[in-house]
Amino acid sequence: MTTLSAPQISIIAPLYNETESFPHLVTRLSAVMEASPLAIEIVLIDDGSRDNTAMLMQQLALIDGRYQCVFLSRNYGHQTALTAGIAVARGSEALFIIDGDLQDPPELLGEFYEKMQEGYDVVYAVRKKRKESWFKRTAYSTFYRLIRSISYVDMPLDSGDFSLISRRVADVLNQMPEESRFIRGMRSWIGFRQIGVEYERDARVAGEPKYSFKMLRNLAYNGIFNFSEYPVKAVTRLGMITLGIAFIYLIQTLVKKFFFGDVPQGFTATLFIIVIFNGVQLIALGMIGEYVLRIFFQTKGRPLYVVREVIREQQRQPIRGASTLEPSPTNSPS
Ligand code: UDP
Numbered sequence: 001m002t003t004l005s006a007p008q009i010s011i012i013a014p015l016y017n018e019t020e021s022f023p024h025l026v027t028r029l030s031a032v033m034e035a036s037p038l039a040i041e042i043v044l045i046d047d048g049s050r051d052n053t054a055m056l057m058q059q060l061a062l063i064d065g066r067y068q069c070v071f072l073s074r075n076y077g078h079q080t081a082l083t084a085g086i087a088v089a090r091g092s093e094a095l096f097i098i099d100g101d102l103q104d105p106p107e108l109l110g111e112f113y114e115k116m117q118e119g120y121d122v123v124y125a126v127r128k129k130r131k132e133s134w135f136k137r138t139a140y141s142t143f144y145r146l147i148r149s150i151s152y153v154d155m156p157l158d159s160g161d162f163s164l165i166s167r168r169v170a171d172v173l174n175q176m177p178e179e180s181r182f183i184r185g186m187r188s189w190i191g192f193r194q195i196g197v198e199y200e201r202d203a204r205v206a207g208e209p210k211y212s213f214k215m216l217r218n219l220a221y222n223g224i225f226n227f228s229e230y231p232v233k234a235v236t237r238l239g240m241i242t243l244g245i246a247f248i249y250l251i252q253t254l255v256k257k258f259f260f261g262d263v264p265q266g267f268t269a270t271l272f273i274i275v276i277f278n279g280v281q282l283i284a285l286g287m288i289g290e291y292v293l294r295i296f297f298q299t300k301g302r303p304l305y306v307v308r309e310v311i312r313e314q315q316r317q318p319i320r321g322a323s324t325l326e327p328s329p330t331n332s333p334s
């Protein structure tokens with residue numbers, strides 16, 4: 001039985017139905033801990049898995065005290081699971097955030113840690129190559145470029161959540177009560193000195209991706225609407241341009257009518273314009289709706305997640321009611 005007193009580093013991995021990759025994950029993480037001179041704890045978060053993941057985690061936590069396991073009450077999604085992990089992690093120096101499917105090699109901890117010693121608070125991974133389908137690679141690449149061009153925070157290209165963040169950055173994250181989280185954006189917003197390290201993103205070690213198309217779209221929306229006011233501004237600009245065109249058209253029509261006695265034709269053109277601008281208006285309303293929705297969810301002030309159980313150093317800590325973990329991620333808007 002191995003236990004750990006004061007971890008310097010926490011490695012955080014959220015898991016949702018990861019039975020197939022679980023044994024690989026544990027082997028690789030245990031090897032990293034054994035090879036490293038640092039005191040490391042592992043924080044695994046079960047995001048309401050429906051397979052054997054939770055059971056495997058329970059067994060592991062009971063025999064190996066270096067593994068801290070958090071079980072959420074249901075599936076909340078990757079970003080929320082990560083939030084729960086960051087709240088529980090006790091690493092006094094830094095938190096290393098990885099995916100549970102080993103697409104982010106945990107062996108890079110040493111390299112990231114060395115970089116942090118040069119005075120950085122965030123060392124984030126930049127994907128040099130992705131071993132994923134052409135469609136997914138293109139979609140990601142387009143998204144990162146779009147968000148970089150419209151966001152009011154300076155978000156690095158091609159970097160996800162895979163990063164080493166300092167204790168003080170984690171403390172700030174824990175204090176950010178925002179709903180519909182986009183952690184890589186929040187991390188950029190926090191500031192301090194941040195640096196990217198290139199790596200090759202591996203293919204998932206086993207099993208199927210757990211992010212559905214809908215979840216990826218929601219993530220992209222959170223990135224865009226939580227970190228940019230551009231969509232609303234663009235709508236206003238579009239409105240101005242349309243108004244300008246309409247005004248010019250009105251003058252032209254009046255001139256034709258009064259000076260040349262020419263009554264304008266063009267029923268089809270009118271219909272066409274009406275249909276187009278109805279579409280534009282609906283999109284514009286939808287965009288504004290995205291912001292309103294976010295206000296709606298945020299004002300409810302619900303906790304971001306509910307914890308079912310925490311197994312920390314073999315001590316089961318059942319947490320009752322709709323509470324979050326200590327240290328609390330400050331879900332009240334204070
Ligand atoms: N994940 C999660 N909750 C979810 C979906 C995914 O905790 O609702 C975890 C998943 O188990 C994995 C990580 O988030 O460890 C990344 O998910 P996935 O590999 O499916 O995403 P992709 O790499 O395809 O973007």
Ligand code: MG
Nearest residue numbers: 099101103204
């Ligand atoms: Mg993956």
